[in-house]
Each structure stands twice: as structure tokens, then as C-alpha cells.
Amino acid sequence: MADVHAAAALLSAVAAPTPVLTSAALDRRTRAEVWIKCENLQRTGSFKFRGAYTALARLGAAERAQGVIAFSSGNHAIAVATAARERDTPAVIVMPADAPPGKLASVAALGARVVTFDRYTEDRFALTERLAADHDLIAIPPYDHPDVIAGAGTTTLELLEQTGALDTLVIPLGGGGQLAGAGVVTAAESPATRLVGVETATGDKTRRSLRAGRRIRIPVPRTIADGVTGETPGELTFAINRRHLDDVVVVHDHEILAAMAWMFEETKLVVEPTGALGIAALLAGRLEVSDQRLGVVVSGGNIELRRFHALMRSLAAGR
Amino acid sequence: MADVHAAAALLSAVAAPTPVLTSAALDRRTRAEVWIKCENLQRTGSFKFRGAYTALARLGAAERAQGVIAFSSGNHAIAVATAARERDTPAVIVMPADAPPGKLASVAALGARVVTFDRYTEDRFALTERLAADHDLIAIPPYDHPDVIAGAGTTTLELLEQTGALDTLVIPLGGGGQLAGAGVVTAAESPATRLVGVETATGDKTRRSLRAGRRIRIPVPRTIADGVTGETPGELTFAINRRHLDDVVVVHDHEILAAMAWMFEETKLVVEPTGALGIAALLAGRLEVSDQRLGVVVSGGNIELRRFHALMRSLAAGR
Numbered sequence: 001m002a003d004v005h006a007a008a009a010l011l012s013a014v015a016a017p018t019p020v021l022t023s024a025a026l027d028r029r030t031r032a033e034v035w036i037k038c039e040n041l042q043r044t045g046s047f048k049f050r051g052a053y054t055a056l057a058r059l060g061a062a063e064r065a066q067g068v069i070a071f072s073s074g075n076h077a078i079a080v081a082t083a084a085r086e087r088d089t090p091a092v093i094v095m096p097a098d099a100p101p102g103k104l105a106s107v108a109a110l111g112a113r114v115v116t117f118d119r120y121t122e123d124r125f126a127l128t129e130r131l132a133a134d135h136d137l138i139a140i141p142p143y144d145h146p147d148v149i150a151g152a153g154t155t156t157l158e159l160l161e162q163t164g165a166l167d168t169l170v171i172p173l174g175g176g177g178q179l180a181g182a183g184v185v186t187a188a189e190s191p192a193t194r195l196v197g198v199e200t201a202t203g204d205k206t207r208r209s210l211r212a213g214r215r216i217r218i219p220v221p222r223t224i225a226d227g228v229t230g231e232t233p234g235e236l237t238f239a240i241n242r243r244h245l246d247d248v249v250v251v252h253d254h255e256i257l258a259a260m261a262w263m264f265e266e267t268k269l270v271v272e273p274t275g276a277l278g279i280a281a282l283l284a285g286r287l288e289v290s291d292q293r294l295g296v297v298v299s300g301g302n303i304e305l306r307r308f309h310a311l312m313r314s315l316a317a318g319r
Numbered sequence: 320m321a322d323v324h325a326a327a328a329l330l331s332a333v334a335a336p337t338p339v340l341t342s343a344a345l346d347r348r349t350r351a352e353v354w355i356k357c358e359n360l361q362r363t364g365s366f367k368f369r370g371a372y373t374a375l376a377r378l379g380a381a382e383r384a385q386g387v388i389a390f391s392s393g394n395h396a397i398a399v400a401t402a403a404r405e406r407d408t409p410a411v412i413v414m415p416a417d418a419p420p421g422k423l424a425s426v427a428a429l430g431a432r433v434v435t436f437d438r439y440t441e442d443r444f445a446l447t448e449r450l451a452a453d454h455d456l457i458a459i460p461p462y463d464h465p466d467v468i469a470g471a472g473t474t475t476l477e478l479l480e481q482t483g484a485l486d487t488l489v490i491p492l493g494g495g496g497q498l499a500g501a502g503v504v505t506a507a508e509s510p511a512t513r514l515v516g517v518e519t520a521t522g523d524k525t526r527r528s529l530r531a532g533r534r535i536r537i538p539v540p541r542t543i544a545d546g547v548t549g550e551t552p553g554e555l556t557f558a559i560n561r562r563h564l565d566d567v568v569v570v571h572d573h574e575i576l577a578a579m580a581w582m583f584e585e586t587k588l589v590v591e592p593t594g595a596l597g598i599a600a601l602l603a604g605r606l607e608v609s610d611q612r613l614g615v616v617v618s619g620g621n622i623e624l625r626r627f628h629a630l631m632r633s634l635a636a637g638r
Contacts, residue, residue, distance in 0.1 A: 016341070019338035019340075019360075021360060022335070022337075024362070040587045041338075041340060041586075041587055043343070045587060261624055264589055264624050264627075265589075265623060265624055267360075268359045268360055268364060268587065268588060268589040268590075268620030269582055269583075269587060269588070269589065270587040270589060271587075301587030302587075304584060305580055305631060307585055308583075309628055309631065312624060312628065313483050
């Protein structure tokens with residue numbers, strides 16, 4: 001918890017607290033009092049900036065001079081590149097050659113060196129490790145790192161300051177960093193809060209791991225939620241989450257799409273598929289929340305207009 | 320100004336202050352420090368709730384028992400219906416029969432009585448007047464009313480509290496209520512602030528009226544910005560705006576569309592065409608704002624996903 005407070009102090013200089021919004025329509029649908037924590041409005045478009053910046057800012061000056069390296073095709077890439085520029089740190093971002101050209105260009109425009117690789121023939125971990133060793137770079141992992149978790153925990157710290165005590169807190173669950181941070185914070189500040197993670201039906205690696213009592217590995221999940229396609233929970237995040245996580249529920253892709261459309265029209269917010277997991281679980285009635293004070297984290301909003309349209313067309317076609 | 324403070328006190332019980340967001344991308348594009356006042360995140364999806372609720376709440380109990388009437392096909396309809404429900408006041412909303420079915424249904428679902436008319440054969444003013452007289456209803460006009468202007472002024476009051484002094488404040492300009500409220504507030508609290516209204520190129524009724532020195536009437540403007548299709552400025556709003564408004568600039572429909580797309584991808588906000596007027600003026604370079612502290616009001620976000628897609632397709636086709 002001290003690490004989360006330290007991260008909050010670091011972040012206060014570079015990121016405003018994100019808004020918490022309410023929606024009469026969502027309250028009616030859920031029969032609860034719901035607060036939406038808008039990490040899609042966070043700097044870089046997702047909560048990932050919190051962890052990336054915290055990890056980077058806690059490096060010593062000598063370490064920062066060496067430079068950092070991160071592997072990501074998405075939000076973590078933009079977050080690390082932005083944090084690195086903010087702290088004058090050289091950054092190498094390893095991205096798939098077939099990542100959206102706009103994303104490759106954005107990361108390069110932030111001043112990071114982009115190294116691409118072929119997803120079908122090259123091993124990204126081996127490549128990242130070799131680059132780190134060859135150039136003496138410090139890796140900033142996307143979730144399995146104490147500083148990244150502490151940074152992610154500031155979302156929940158802020159939320160509780162903004163809303164007061166909550167009965168339930170619902171959070172998208174991928175590698176588990178956002179949830180691990182939330183677990184640390186609720187355990188310290190609001191132990192009665194029920195903590196719920198949301199996975200996709202095809203990618204319920206943490207739910208299965210919790211049942212098995214150990215981290216299990218699943219096949220690469222097929223889902224539109226491109227931020228939660230990992231095969232196994234993080235080691236550190238799972239150790240924390242198995243202590244604090246009260247429940248995991250799952251949603252289907254069509255429910256994620258419906259939630260994105262609903263958020264667009266009812267709350268005027270652009271939410272990416274992974275960011276909509278929590279809202280999707282609420283709208284699909286996957287949780288009993290009547291009369292509760294409820295928090296839900298919308299974790300990101302990075303989606304190109306073109307892809308958004310294509311997804312919405314597939315929703316309309318499926319109806 | 321006392322009326323604006325009174326309105327702010329009334330509204331504090333029913334509407335949270337809307338967030339003010341910043342965008343590094345917008346700052347780079349404009350070379351200014353820009354604060355976006357998000358009235359698209361206001362209750363009912365637009366700033367109209369502020370004026371409608373203020374006017375309704377300032378009626379006496381006996382007047383409220385009589386009921387209210389409003390004419391609008393859009394944001395003012397939803398705002399009055401919501402305010403009326405909030406204050407247990409019967410409400411009649413006069414709407415065109417060919418308004419989007421979803422909007423007719425929303426207003427009815429709020430408990431208002433919806434009266435439709437044929438836009439091509441019936442006179443909406445005569446109809447509204449007759450209904451008001453027959454049923455002893457009190458009219459809540461969309462902008463040309465002191466309480467509506469005072470309510471709208473709370474947007475600027477809040478914004479200045481959130482940002483401190485501003486060099487320039489940019490506001491969409493239709494009937495002129497939001498701008499008149501802003502003029503009252505900046506004159507009292509921040510007289511050095513340059514106040515700029517944004518009209519469509521086809522609907523520059525206030526710009527022309529200011530040049531003529533009197534309210535002139537223009538043909539019904541053809542524009543995608545359906546919130547600013549009036550033919551003449553309000554009487555009261557024009558009297559205020561001619562004193563406080565420093566400049567009017569205009570934007571074209573394709574610039575509005577580009578601004579909506581830009582807001583979607585860069586700020587994760589859904590903005591309706593009228594709401595995007597200010598951002599469109601900034602992105603189109605219609606204003607010299609380098610190195611300034613700048614506020615811009617995004618006045619609403621009520622747009623169905625289907626219409627948003629159709630508009631974005633027309634933008635792509637026009638590129």
C-alpha cells in the first residue's frame with residue numbers, strides 16, 4: 001500500500017485524476033448506484049500509463065540513462081513510449097510487424113525506437129531478451145512487476161477517494177495488474193468491498209487457475225478483446241489476486257460489442273473491447289448487484305474509428 | 320450574475336459538475352493550452368439540462384402544478400422532460416412526427432406527454448401556443464429566457480473554477496443561450512477573456528446580425544449541425560451577445576465531421592455535430608490562439624450510433 005501511495009505522488013505531476021461518471025440509464029439497468037471510472041480518458045487512452053510511468057520514474061538516473069525496452073502491440077507500448085519521453089529516457093518498443101500502421105507510427109512519433117518482428121516466425125520473448133542484453137536496456141513488463149501493479153493500484157485509490165466506500169468493484173481482467181493493484185488498495189482501505197474480475201468466455205485463464213489452485217496455461221484465446229489474449233496469469237499478479245479476488249465472471253464477444261454500443265449512446269464514451277468487459281458483465285446481468293454501491297473500471301478507449309465501425313457492423317449483423 | 324449563482328446552487332443538487340479534459344494532441348495542433356468542457360457528459364447528454372432545470376425549478380409551486388410545455392426535436396426536449404420528472408411537473412413536449420423514433424420514445428419514457436405535428440403542414444409555434452393556452456401550460460423556451468440563460472451560464476462559471484483565468488473561450492453558437500450565459504459570467508469574473516462564438520458557414524445568423532447592428536433573419540440553414548438551424552438570433556440572447564461577444568467564426572460541415580472523428584480517436588468522446596463546432600474551428604485553424612490558455616465547450620453528445628456511422632461514411636467518401 002505504501003508503494004501505491006508513492007506511485008500516486010509520482011503520477012500527480014503528470015496525470016490528472018480521471019473522471020468518475022454516473023449514468024441514470026446504467027443505474028436503472030443494474031438497479032444499483034454505479035460509478036464508472038474512466039481510464040479511457042487517462043493520458044495515452046488507458047490505465048497502462050499509470051504502471052508504465054511508475055516503473056520508469058522509480059528507476060535510478062543511471063538506469064534511466066541505459067534506456068528501457070517493452071514488448072506490446074497496444075496500450076502498454078503507447079504508455080511506455082509516453083512515459084519514456086516524459087522522463088527523457090531512451091525507449092525501444094518491440095511490436096509485431098503487422099500491428100496497425102497507425103499504432104506503429106504513434107509510438108515512433110513519441111520518440112521511441114520501434115523494432116518490429118514477424119509474429120509467425122520469430123519469438124518475441126527471445127528477441128526482447130536479446131535486445132535488452134545487447135543494448136543494456138531495462139525491461140518494463142506490462143503487468144508482472146511490483147511498480148507496474150502499484151501504479152495500476154492508483155486507479156482504485158483515486159476511485160475510492162471520489163466515491164467513498166463501495167460494495168462491489170468490477171474490473172477487466174487480463175494479465176491481472178489492474179486487479180492486483182485494486183486488491184492491495186481495497187484490502188487496506190475498504191476491506192468489505194467485493195472485488196470481481198471479468199474475463200472473456202474464451203480466455204478465462206484466471207478463473208481456471210483459481211479453481212486449479214495454480215497458474216494454468218490456456219490456448220491463445222480467440223476474442224475481440226485484444227488486451228486480454230494472454231495464455232496464463234502473471235506470477236506476481238496471480239499471487240496477489242488469489243488472496244483478494246472474490247469472484248471472476250465471463251462475458252461473450254457479442255456482449256462486449258453490445259456494451260460498447262451502449263456506452264457510445266448512453267454515456268458518450270468511446271470504449272475499446274477490453275475496456276468494456278466490466279460494463280458488459282453488468283449489462284448482461286452476470287452479477288447480482290441490486291441496491292449496491294458499485295464501481296466499474298473502464299480500462300481503455302484506444303480503438304480506431306474504422307475498427308469500431310467494423311465491430312459495430314458485426315454486432316448489427318448478429319442481431 | 321446573481322441569477323447564474325442562484326442557478327448553480329439549484330443545479331448542485333441534481334447535476335455533478337462536468338469534467339474538463341485536456342489533450343496533448345489538441346495542444347500540439349493548436350499550440351495552445353486547451354481545456355475541453357465536456358457538456359456531452361452532462362445529464363441528458365447536453366448543456367440544455369442546465370437551463371431547462373433552472374427555469375423549471377424557479378417556477379412557483381402553483382405554476383409547476385399547471386405543467387410546462389416545450390417545443391424541440393432534440394436536446395431541449397430531453398432536458399425539459401428530465402427536469403420536469405425531477406420536479407414532479409407535468410410536461411408536454413411538441414415534437415415533429417418525423418423526429419427519430421428513438422428520441423420520441425425517450426421523451427415519452429421520461430413521463431412527458433409527446434404531441435407530434437406535421438412539419439410540412441402545421442405551424443409549430445401556433446400549435447404550441449394553442450396547447451399552452453388550452454391547458455394553461457407554462458412555456459420553457461430553449462434559449463430566449465433569463466432563467467435558461469442563467470442556467471447555461473453555470474457551464475462557464477464551473478469551467479473558470481476548474482481552469483482559472485482563460486485568454487479565450489470558444490462556444491458553439493445557435494440561439495445564443497450558452498454564449499449569453501458565458502458573456503454574463505466572463506464580464507463579471509474574467510473580463511479579459513476573449514469570447515468567440517462558432518456558427519456554421521451556412522447559418523451565420525449572429526455574425527450577420529452583429530454586422531447589421533440588428534437581428535436579421537436568414538433562410539433555414541442546411542447543415543449537419545441540427546442544433547443550430549434557427550433562422551434568427553434570440554431577442555434577449557442577441558442583446559446580451561452584442562455586448563460581450565468578441566468574435567464569431569464559421570466552420571463547414573466537412574470540418575465538423577473531421578472534428579467528430581478526431582474527438583472520437585484522440586479524446587475518446589462522442590460529440591454530436593453541433594457540439595463539435597468549437598473543436599472544428601480550432602482544428603481548422605479558424606482562430607489565432609498560439610500560446611493562449613483556451614477553453615472550448617463541447618455542448619452535447621446526443622447522436623445515435625447509426626447516424627454517427629452514416630456521417631463518418633460521408634466523411635470518408637468526401638476525403
